[in-house]
Amino acid sequence: MLLCSIAxxxxxxxxxxxxxxxxxxxLRVRLQLRETRQLPGSNKLLLQRGQQQQPxxxxxxxxxxxxAAAGHHRLSIRTAATTSVMFGMIxxxxxxxxxxxxxxxxxxxxHFKDAHVTFVENDSSDDTRGVFKAWAANFTSSSSxxxxxxxxxxxxxxxxxxxxxxxxxxxxxxxxxxxxxEYAAVDFLIAVDTDMxxxxxxxxxxxxxxxxxxxxxxxxxxxxxxxxCGWYKDFFGSSREEVPFETPGSAAxxxxxxxxxxxxxxxxxxxxxxxxxxxxxxxxxxxQSNSAATMNCTYINGQAVVPVQAAFGGWGMYDARMLxxxxxxxxxxxxxxxxxxxxxxxxxxxxxxRDFCAKQLIATGLVVNxxxxxxxxxxxxxxxxxxxxxxxx
Numbered sequence: 440m441l442l443c444s445i446a447x448x449x450x451x452x453x454x455x456x457x458x459x460x461x462x463x464x465x466l467r468v469r470l471q472l473r474e475t476r477q478l479p480g481s482n483k484l485l486l487q488r489g490q491q492q493q494p495x496x497x498x499x500x501x502x503x504x505x506x507a508a509a510g511h512h513r514l515s516i517r518t519a520a521t522t523s524v525m526f527g528m529i530x531x532x533x534x535x536x537x538x539x540x541x542x543x544x545x546x547x548x549x550h551f552k553d554a555h556v557t558f559v560e561n562d563s564s565d566d567t568r569g570v571f572k573a574w575a576a577n578f579t580s581s582s583s584x585x586x587x588x589x590x591x592x593x594x595x596x597x598x599x600x601x602x603x604x605x606x607x608x609x610x611x612x613x614x615x616x617x618x619x620x621e622y623a624a625v626d627f628l629i630a631v632d633t634d635m636x637x638x639x640x641x642x643x644x645x646x647x648x649x650x651x652x653x654x655x656x657x658x659x660x661x662x663x664x665x666x667x668c669g670w671y672k673d674f675f676g677s678s679r680e681e682v683p684f685e686t687p688g689s690a691a692x693x694x695x696x697x698x699x700x701x702x703x704x705x706x707x708x709x710x711x712x713x714x715x716x717x718x719x720x721x722x723x724x725x726x727q728s729n730s731a732a733t734m735n736c737t738y739i740n741g742q743a744v745v746p747v748q749a750a751f752g753g754w755g756m757y758d759a760r761m762l763x764x765x766x767x768x769x770x771x772x773x774x775x776x777x778x779x780x781x782x783x784x785x786x787x788x789x790x791x792x793r794d795f796c797a798k799q800l801i802a803t804g805l806v807v808n809x810x811x812x813x814x815x816x817x818x819x820x821x822x823x824x825x826x827x828x829x830x831x832x
Contacts, residue, residue, distance in 0.1 A: 517652045519645055523553035523585075525625045525759070527613035529593075529606065530558065530633040534565040536812040539636040541574045546641045548578075553585040555622060557613040561593040589616070607776035607783035614775055617762050625759050627655075632753040637684075637808035647805045648756075650740040658739050660761060660797035661788070665716050666752025666809040667691030673725060684808055690715035690725035691806055693752065698784035700748040705733040719743055719804035736803070744800040749788030752801065753809040757791070765794045 526544050530537065541556075548554035556578065558571050568590060575588030591612055595605045610630070616622055651662060671679040672689040682689050693699070693714040696707045707714050713727040721736035721743045736745050762773040774794060777786030791797035 517655060518649045519550045519552075519652065521552055522626050522652060523555075523624050524548070524551050524627045524629050524756075525555040525557060525613075525617065525622060527610070527616075527628055527630045528556070528558045528633050529560075529609040529613070530563075530567060531561050532563045532565050532567060533633045534563070534567045534570045536634055536636055537567060537570045538574070539638075539812070540631060540633050541571070541578075543635070543639040543641075544631065545574075545578055547639065547644060548586070550641070550645055551584075553624065555585075555587045555589070555625065557589045557591060557616050559591045559593045559609045559612045561595065561609065587621070591616075603781060603783060604778050607778040607786070610776050610783055610787075611778070614762050614773070617759055618772060628757045628759050628762060630751070630755045630757070632809070634812045635753055635807060635809055636812040637810060639807060640685075644805060647742055647802050650742045651744070651800075651802060654739050655758065658798060659744075659800045660758040660795060661791060661799040662756040662805070663747070663750040663799070663801045664752045664754035664805045664807045665691050665718060665801060665803050666693060666695050666754060666807055668694035668809050671715060671725060679725070684810075685718070685806070688717075690717045690722075691803075693801075694809055695750070695752045695784075698749060698751040698782050698788075700750070700785070700788070701734045702746040702748060703733040704748055716745065716801070716803040718806050721745075721803070739800075743803045745803060747788075747799050747801055748792060749785050750799065750801050751784040752807070754805075754807045755784070757787075758797070761791045761795050761797060765790075 526548065528540070544556060548556070556575070560567055560571070571588075571590055575590070578588050579586045593609050593612055595602075595608050613630075614628070617625060617628065648662075651659065655662075667684070669692040670682050670684045670686060670689040671692060672682045672686055673679050684691075693716055694709075696709060696712060696714065699707055699714070701707070707730055712730040714730050715725045716723075717725060719742070721738065723731040723734065723736065726734075734745060736743055738744070762775075765771055765773050774787055774790035776783035777790075779786075788797075788799060792799070
């Protein structure tokens with residue numbers, strides 16, 4: 440742990456110093472892939488609005504880790520309105536689900552300074568590509584801010600039914616885009632699962648993010664959602680009942696246990712754990728005692744956060760500098776998902792922890808409904824969103 444701290448101090452000191460050296464010159468310029476098969480060929484769509492060629496000096500500073508931008512934000516308070524992001528997604532045969540998650544992304548993206556969406560798609564038999572292209576045309580033309588949308592065709596090195604290796608390969612495609620000059624100013628990557636059809640509470644998400652963004656780079660380098668697939672409330676002391684989501688006093692059941700390693704390194708399983716986070720609090724009383732025993736929670740700027748060694752939960756926000764370059768010579772282009780076949784989110788978390796000693800947090804108030812999109816669950820949508828269906832129109 441001591442060696443990690445020393446190494447990370449050296450790494451981030453170099454990043455800080457290089458940022459200081461380039462800051463003044465820069466300021467002078469101007470401050471889920473469901474199933475996969477091989478896909479022949481490659482087809483890319485780039486729709487963009489308002490992009491401008493930046494001076495070479497500024498591009499170089501940003502390509503080397505957005506150090507100048509980081510230095511600028513140390514002089515001011517970072518908010519969503521001053522932050523540039525890229526949303527990264529993967530999917531196959533998701534034409535029915537895609538409109539919902541894209542609607543969520545558009546609503547959230549409207550509050551960022553710049554927003555780019557990269558969708559990696561492979562060999563869909565439905566109209567997945569057409570759905571994305573139609574949405575992208577509207578997304579890139581409906582704002583005065585810099586908005587781009589890119590469709591990437593994906594040809595996996597291996598084939599398999601929901602193969603973890605293929606998921607990692609696909610996710611690495613959107614990570615690679617961060618090395619392109621047009622994305623040099625991106626501060627954070629936001630990875631999003633496509634099978635989330637419930638509406639996001641964007642107002643609340645912004646409240647949480649704007650509280651935590653000023654602490655980015657020091658208190659955290661990766662921020663994860665409270666990805667819930669059910670809500671429970673203890674009505675009768677020892678018994679729990681499933682209730683409509685976001686019922687006051689209810690606890691959100693955190694379901695992405697496959698990718699979760701808490702701050703002690705402990706793994707949690709559905710068979711042996713019940714991980715529940717009461718949104719916006721550090722109250723673990725609804726959680727099974729064996730699950731709560733190895734977890735910690737604290738508050739940053741009024742927001743409850745749970746330190747972890749790895750997580751995802753359907754929505755993850757990463758400091759883009761860690762994905763562009765690495766002090767580890769084995770991964771000079773930045774951290775990537777390991778394509779060896781294990782959980783791709785675990786491998787990315789392990790890399791940013793190893794190479795950058797990244798602090799990773801679950802924000803309990805940053806709730807996304809990870810219930811899924813299958814038609815079999817439609818009756819639950821109707822019951823939990825009376826008269827409205829899964830998303831506001």
